[in-house]
Amino acid sequence: MDLSEQEMQYTAKDLAASLDVTTSTLRRWAIALESAHYPFQRNEKGQRIYTEQDIATFKELKKLLGEKMTFADVIQKLTGHNKSMEKKSETEKIMNVTAEELEKLVSRAVKKAVKKEREKLFKQMKKQMKKELEKLKEKN
Structure with missing residues (x-):
């Protein structure tokens, strides 16, 4: 399979450099996205492999943070997953x-x-x- 058939994949180091953030910042963002059910591909060593789609997501994340949105709001906006809704459902269980x-x-x-x-x-x-x-x- 040649590269035209396969989607380009990037390492954390490459992606962090292209976003002008540290690899630890990129890791923190990725963990937050994953906790909100954003799926990342992983290599045989279990390391995240970033795709063009992921790059677009991270660029949007950085842009929204630059617009003074809270980190939690940015993650929710990008994933559609709301942590406070999870807490609400726990409260509903207690209330039942x-x-x-x-x-x-x-x-x-x-x-x-x-x-x-x-x-x-x-x-x-x-x-x-x-x-x-x-x-x-x-x-x-």
Whole structure:
């Protein structure tokens, strides 16, 4: 297969140089993109191999960062994957407790709060009774 049939592939060093960024910056960007489900090709050693499509993605990423977009917003825009939506779905799972489970949780919380308040009240009453006893002793 000659090069015209095969898409050109680039190393991290070459790509970083063409983007005028460090290889560590390129790696950080690639990891963020991958965590948002952007697929990179890899060689037999497991290293990322960058294609023309990837170069276009990184150029757009750099351009958007230059326009003062946040890094998270840029990644979302480029991948369509929203980390905050993942967090929201986790919250929804938590919110899907049954009425019975919720009732038990509330009941435990109320019992705990009542016990705490009762103990506080008893301490105050004990203190007040002690004061009253001291006043009675002084009178006698």
